[in-house]
Amino acid sequence: MRIGIVCYPTYGGSGVLATELGKALAQKGHHVHFITYQQPVRLNGFVPNIFYHEVQVPTYPLFDYPPYETALASTMVDVIKNNHLQLLHVHYAIPHASAAYMAKKILEQEGLDIPVITTLHGTDITLVGKDKTYAPVVAFSINQSDAITAVSKNLCDETYSTFNIKKPIEVIHNFVDVDRFNRKPLDAFRKVIAPNGERILLHASNFRKIKRVQDVVKIFNEVNKQVPSKLLLVGDGPERPTAEDLSRCLGIYESISFVGKQEQMEDILAIGDLFLLTSEYESFGLAALEAMAAGVPVVSTNAGGLPEVIVEGVTGYMGDVGDVKTMSEQAISILQNDEILQQFKEAAAQHAKKFDIHNIVPLYEELYERFLEKA
């Protein structure tokens, strides 16, 4: 198949998922054309069958806001026509679904019918999408898509309750390449972070308010009082200075490494004992799934789609949003005993296999095939 994929190229989960999907499809022999404004972060190195088309957004003194959506739609038209693409799969509704609608309509005038599949990822519905300034366009363009998928049952339900969606939304859970994440820990790396054999807690995110990173720091503070530990915070974003200030106030700054944005998550996760995810909402929690695939149990909130990923008491635990006390106790109960920790690690790795790339990617291929059969 010849498929166009549109996504955000940055560290966000939707871009990661879209890029991994494209890479997996290319490995299976499909031709995959990425259309975005920058090389996607996980698209590192040459992969046969993958083509990357950069959206150029010319500036002009009149534009305080260069019209990305217009440039994107025009690039879609150009790439679809000149590469004979058979379908367009856009990840994250804003502004990709509306740009795709525009491209579809332009191509229709030229006698080309290009099916558009929109995958909803989370904040495109639950946070940004429901904002009055975007909502009508989001609802319209989702309804105009030929197929809609959501990364969890929770996000599917949220979408129906937020917008008047008249079409079926298929749930296709996010996936992980279990073989890639199942790494042996690098002892030298572990020693640098935890020289005295401390437990290593991890968190990775874009440090936005919705992630409640301060709760991660507070939980770590409680855990560290009972189980000697270190905390590795991966990623960057607006809440990082607040989290750094809090750790200084609590006197635990020296036990925390703020390592910023990192690409080799599999090497980092390999040294972890517990992953913390304290978000107010997660449609799915791809970061938690990647941790589990690396054999790292997760303590998280029970928000959004996280209960679809984590098995309570088996691969980790969940607490109510903001309930630092409960989540701290849960973390301690996993970390204070070697045998229990090992059980959770094995169960996490085992459960992640349910979401293995080899199980999920064929679901997207089946979806694509349904449209190509109709053509």
Ligand code: GMT
């Ligand atoms: O977490 C973010 O804010 C980034 C966002 C994205 O779209 O890049 O992540 C969303 O999509 C991920 C991939 O499907 C999900 O795993 C995340 O749970 C979801 N984030 C939220 O719902 C807050």
